[in-house]
Each structure stands twice: as structure tokens, then as C-alpha cells.
Amino acid sequence: MYIYPDNLRSKATLWLWQLKDIGITGVCAVISILALTQAGLFLPIILTAVYAFLTIRFEDTSILDFIKYACCFFFMKQQIYEWRLER
Template identity: 40%
Template sequence: MKTYIYPENLRASVKLWFWSIRDLIIICAGIVLSVIVLVNLWNIIPFAVTACYAFVTVRADDMSIMDYLFNAVKFFVTSQQLYFGGKVK
């Protein structure tokens, strides 16, 4: 009898190395497009954009830098903050 252990009852996101599959596909497509642009136009900017995207999407403990930035913008810019003043004893 074999015992199979599934992560979090199959609710865990699929990861490959340090990225989710969606991010890895975007990074690979960015690298391919960056090579095409570099060969034809001698422009390195797409490589820099792809490298920045790869850096901010690295996942550690189900959190990435991009998630942190989205949450920070949501907290400080887009969501309403409520402050209730009261007597300080």
C-alpha cells in the first residue's frame, strides 16, 4: 500500500524554483522577446525590465515583493483609512 502526501489538500499554488508557473512563463517570454529586441535593435532595456520583474516576483513563504508593494499601495493610497479620536487617559 502506497501513501501519497499532497500539499495542503491540493490547494497550494504550483511553483517551479522560486516563481509561480504564471510568473515563470512571463519571465521566459520576456527573455525571448528581449533577445529578439537585442539582436535587431541593440537595445538592452527589455532585459532590464525582465530582470526587474523576475526579482520582484520571487516567492518566499507565499509572499513576493510585488505582493508586498500591491498591499502597501492598497493600504496607503487606494483604501480609506478610518481614524477614531478619543480621550487619552
């Protein structure tokens, strides 16, 4: 008997990131290291580190998803409030 996580419906993860995010971070890290060694630019490596931090996942929600949900709730979508006096 083999036991698979979530009946093979969950996304592939490694440590705290999805594999897609690890791939993107790896490619960006290589480009950032090249930019640092060849041109002396620190900005790409900082942006890569920020992206890696924002894509950390806890219980299937990343920090970036939480920020997106908060921005939509507070700034993007209109909130509807109904005031009633019930007797």
C-alpha cells in the same frame, strides 16, 4: 500512502516563482534577447529582470504583492482613526 502539498490546493511553484511567472519571464526573455540582438535595445531585458525579481515569492506573498498592499495602505485607501476619551 502519498503525501501532497496542501492537499493539492497550493499553486504550482518552481524554485521561488509560480509556474505562470516562470512562463511569462521565459517568453519575455526570448523577446528581450531578440530585441537585444536585432535592434540593440537593452530596455526589454532590464524590464524582464525587474519583473522576475518582483515576482519572487516568499511564504505565498511576492514582492510585487507587498508593494501593492503598501501602496493601497498608504496612498489609495482612506485610513479611519477614532479618538476617544474613555473614563
